[in-house]
Amino acid sequence: MRKHIIFSVGLNLLCTLCFGQVVLQGRVSDAQSGEALPYVNIGLYHNGALVHGCVTDRQGKYSLEYSDAADSVLFGFVGYVASTFALSDIRSEKLNVALQPHAVALEAVEVSAKRQRYKRKDNPAVSLMKKVVEQKDQNSIKGFDYYEYSSHTKTEISLLGITDSTKDKGLFKNIQYVFDNLQTSPLSGKKYLPMYFSEQLKEHYYRKSPKSEKSILKAQKEVQISKFLDPESVENILNEIVSEVDLFDDKVHILSNDLVSPLSSAGVTLYHFYLSDTVVFDGKKCVKVLFNPANVRDIGFGGTLWISTEGDYSLVHSLLGVDKKSGLNFVKDLSIEQTYKPYNGKMVKTADKINAELNIYGLSLFVRKQNISSKHVFDAPQKENFYSGIDLTERLEGYNRRLPAYWEENRLEALTPSESLTYSNALRLNDYSAYKLLLNTLMAFTSGYVEVGKIDIGRLENFVSWNDVEGLRLRIGGKTNMNFNKHLFFEGFVAYGFKDHRLKFRTCAMYSFAEKRYNQWEFPKNLLSIKYEQNTKIHGQSLLMGEADRFFLSFNRGKTDKMSFDRLVRAEYEYETTSQLSLKTGVQYLQEQPLAGLKFISFDKSKVYNKISSPSFDIELRYAKGEKFFQQQQYRLTINTTAPIITLNYTYGTNLFGNDYEYHKIKASIEKRFYLWTFGYADIALQGGKIWGGVPFPLMFVHHANQNWAYQDEAFNLMNYYEFVSDSYAQMVLNYNFNGYIFNRIPLLKHLNWREVFAFKVLWGGVSDKNMPSEDNPALVDFPRNEQGCYSTFALGETPYIEANVGVDNIFKVLRVDYVRRFTHLDNPDIAKWGIRFRLRFTF
Template sequence: MLRNFCLTCLLLFSLVCVEGQTVLSGCVKDADTEEVLPYVNIVLYKNGKMLSGAISNEDGTFTIQSKRNADSVCFSSIGYRYEGFVLKKKTYENLTIKMRTDVQILQSTTVTAERSRYKRKGNPAVELMKKVLEHRDSNHISSKDFYEYRSHQKTEISLLGISDSLRYNRMFKNLQYVFDNVNTSPLSDKSYLPVYFTEQLAENYYRKRTNSEKNMIIAQQEVEISKFLDPQSLENLLSEIVDQVDIYENKIHILSNDFLSPLSASGVLLYHFFLGDTVYLGEEQCVKLLFNPSNARDIGFSGTLWISLDGTYRVVAADLGIHKKSGINFVEALSIKHDYEYREGVMIKTREDICSELSIYGLQLFVRKKTLYDNYVFDKQRDDAFYSSYDLTERLPGYNKKLPNWWTENRIEQLTESEKRTYENSARLNNYTAYKVILKTVMAFTSGYVEIGKIDLGPIENTVSWNDVEGLRLRVGGKTNMKFNKNLFFEGFLAYGFGDERFKFRTKAMYNFADKVYHQWEFPKNLISLSYEENTNIQGQHLLMGTPDRLFLSFNRGSTDKMSFDKTLRLEYEYETLSQMSFKVGVQYKRQQALDNLVYESFDGTHDFGWINNPSIDFEFRYAKGEKFYQQQQYRMTINTTAPIFTFNYSYGTKLLSGDWSYHSLKAVFQKRFYLWTFGYGDIALEGGKIFGQVPFPLMFVHHANQNWAYQDEAFNLMNYYEFVSDTYVQFMFNYNFNGVILNRIPLINKLNLRECFAFKTVWGGVAKDNMPGEGKGYLMDFPRDENGNYTTFALNNGPYIEANIGLDNIFKVLRLDYVRRFTYLDNPNIAKWGIRFRLRFTF
């Protein structure tokens, strides 16, 4: 009895549910050809409001239902006229819907889709994209355990906007052959003239188990302009503009930003997708899937994906660009085109073409990188040692000395006539005196040195400077270049301060164990050096590039009178691997003497230390796998790397050779940049150090301060020089740039393309009792004081030092302004509780 009652209730409940449902099923076909139509949009309506949506399957069949009663249905697909009818009953089965072509429907539907309110729920394009994502990993080549391939990369830089008035200017009367190579940009109707060209052939290897990639550069050549500009640095800079792109990855790094890929797991949330028409690419039938960012001002792509209709949901081709409102600096247009083939169950890339038009304060450039791929080999396993090598990028011997015949026989794609002319024109231009002068001028601005035969004079920026101790400081320096010797180099300077009336100098000899092509500091280093220097020094002034005696660093707040005069004899060996692992070992003898308001005397005033003698042995290990950098002679600047950077330093001070102290010093640094796609990027730096043994304050950790008006990421911008010292400390710095994610959503303000940024910095440390001068320890060296006897240098024994700042970046595309606030140690003398700092930088 109970069983019959339950069955009756279940039957009645089912009837009630069906009574409130609308269900349609059938097949969609082309009215002319009778071919089935996949991915047709199907929408149920009631009183003009959408109830539910679906798309037809690969074989044209469909099923759509709604829990509520619908009164009409509409079938749509770009390239076809709308089809629909009024529903007179709740269930339709075995329908055959025939759609008629309409060549005008593509444009009208695209416009309507962009203007109407976008919905993800029930959106056939989103449903298709979800299917693509379900099959993404299995279609990606990385699903293979092993694969190998060959790549042929061609990169070109051109001057854009070449006019007839420029071409026929009398200045270029004898250079008309150069203008015979003018072409038209595929992104616009502007003319461009190639000025730089490089190509590279490489073999590439991948192992899935350890996610290891190994690249072997077989051959590389470029036009001779790169004899003046370091090609490795130029290559790294170009990779920030037009790097290789893999749309199957979650993120794509290009234009110095991390773009969210439309095929990422979060793509359906941050992009709007629209179904296009069905087309053939060769013999492959595909459906076009159009997309753009949900917010036009967010960092994202706009473009088209061609999705296969064979049930594998493969991306057969891709065409990506950026929206004009995206707020990317200096970029007028961008195009990324990919061609794929389906082989052994995965998609392999056969061709990539990336083009970009840039406009940098009047200078218009066209940058293009074409990469071709062939010789794919799957599941060929090699020895573990092959993949575990530290040097994951190798340049084979003689890679840059291949003859023209070799290139002709081995290129995947032969050079175009324009590319051939670029090589030929470069060779002819190098015999043109005016062209040589232009290149040397470019070198002077980019490297800071002026080439005069076998000698390079510079750095230019160090010629004039001033500070409170030396007053006006004039300096002349130079180094030998590759014309002198490819292994042995000499470098030095002579400076004079008109305030202290004292000469300073450095002389240095360097020997490279491998021949260099461009300069002695060329990556990777295998360098031994011996130097002797007598110079002034401000401890705690931390610079990533250059030296303190630069003109720009002469503008400071407060006083810069706490300086020492150092005499340093140093022997050093430095070795780098191609995977950015470096080792540095040094032996030095350093003597320090206090200058001006800096005094080296005991706490009880009975002893003047005079010169501090500090013989030491030091070791540094640094690892930054995958790091890219721009090298300006001996100085390097990391370029937007997301790889973690580890640095470890050890120093041993000895009483041998008349040394005054014996100690061990340890320091470790961790740095990491991370991107949050449209939400910006951040930089984290964690640092710590410990000194074992008794040392005076000049040999402690003097915390990094910045008294310059220019903001520094790696220093405390409201801390004074020599304000804090520690023998034990932990330091944390966090800088974040939102890339305008907030301001881009405020009307009118979003037109300024401003970017929000903030930073938080703190250091916590202290000085051990054995190193802290005071009562009962009068023999210890006292901390510096001012003329009134008040301390100006402190230990961090009363808690951490904290400062933070908020600011606006991208003002006029180049300026950043920060409001900086100090939160602790506010009673210290001559400190600033807050300040405004600026920074100039060029970034996309």
């Protein structure tokens, strides 16, 4: 997720915060043997209430921050007598603790006083968890044929580490009223200041067979951060960080990772379980089961499960966390608390609370999410057609414009005074000119636009660039915004190259049939556009986001002079459904004029083509079930999804308007992410296409190459621009991230939190005899040649193009470095057989 933390980074401009904490460190050992005790629970308490906690590492060592919010610290572990110390009596920042062992009987289970090596065989905790796993389908709410319920979700982001001195810093001098809303983190006891708050009301429906899940979003309300950042993107990012946890699933997606549930079939292998004491929780007799990852550096949960001992082995309550040594980036602390209630023989989750403390390059944040469920109805099906269709979430008309009276009547839980104050403070902040200037400055760097009345100037990253053909290229552009019109929009740019002395420009008019709140490209689109553009282009250049004249795309290896000057007229209509099924269709007239190293000359050299024209019609269907994304104006970055993304595209090239080429082009692709338990994840993308009809090489498939020094997942990073063309092809791209699985087991590397990456890419293709320039086809446009007269563009033939790379990710939590190797077509001129590539990547 390269941009998942854009919103968090934005808040970093508000202030740099620090909070003086006392760090208590030491070692916990067995009082009789002196052996270190790993995974001892350590809790800070204030007036008997837990405010923060941690566990010892495998050497029995711990490090714990505390403040005035705590008055005592407790050390507790299964089979040992707990020890409590008053913080006021501790005279040093180092505290070594020796716990006295004792025997604890749990019905038919005994925990011996002497700590032994963990064993799964004949382990009563493992036997118990196997029974829990066996019964989980019977105990899960998904055991019902039908169910429905209502939910109320509240999410809050706050600045963490507020002190008295903060009030006198920067912007805070003139907004003292925000400090009336200071709260205390239940994790660390630090003060936090809420800055963002949102809530949603939903209804959920489930059918077991055939399986169907559907949600209806009735109401949504949030604090507006910026006109350039739509709330849908903010919610998608927050759901990626603190998504809803269902322990009955084998895998739980949270903090941009898939963590193995302790209730999964693999749980007894990937976790260590220990029996604690028996308790009565909410009227049910339970046994407390403590657990932690078998390898502390693997990303996984740790915590306590309350398991019923009344014969059904149901989950009654859970308290989870993530070990600080697990390799997760930016996570200082995390707690997940869930409560279940019995309904008709099943255990139904009624409350879900997630608290997280993050530190992102000095910016401390407290993130809180609370989900309440009620009004459960079981085995009362709706009409059969209610479950049909592909919409995962249906948005009711006006869901984001509900009046206060509606919220007062329909909330499942009333707002706390702090939550209400967050809303009102946000409205006051938006009227504060210095605060607005700060946000606009931030958004200029993240969205690329600067708002000037009814016009947004940008994108900033395109203002200055250079290439082999144009030399230095300067560009200025902009678009109208919501202040101009909420349906009609204009966009364009003007650019000039100081080497080719040519003016480039684009003008575009767009009409949205749906009224927009933030920009014309926001989801879902219902957009008609017409544009005319004159611009330079490198065909086959892979551009996942943005345009080719971005500043950072100016740094390339080798020559990049095979460019064309394109004149394009295009009318396009794009329609999206809330189920992520989209349709895009258009008609265009494209005229390509070769520049510099690109020549359009017939094979027999008898004719030089000054341009190639191509009128065409195209239609594209795309389906991405459940896709979530972060939107930066017209560009979207998909947030992790495991559902396949399927795209189908058809183009018809006509011989009207004096064009010599009539053809049919079909292209299809499917991409999917696979999470592989603790072994990381793999992204697989399959793609293929075919052309029927006679076309010159510029109208063929020009395969995606990358001559930039930045690594690109979807491109061939050692292929030159215009190196390979095909009229039929198939390709596979595999990108695999081990998520540190190997490095975490190497003593000298496991503390670095580096992550191993690997990629394998293969391309099959060819050019049919009909389209291959040769003595049999002397009038066809010949493939380009280099300055020495050797071909620099090729058909693949029988040998596929293959490249692979291995690399290290998460260096300094942001840098990825890859060694890339090319294995085939090594005799082609001006190619690189290997290379080092870099990439900046922000992820948890």
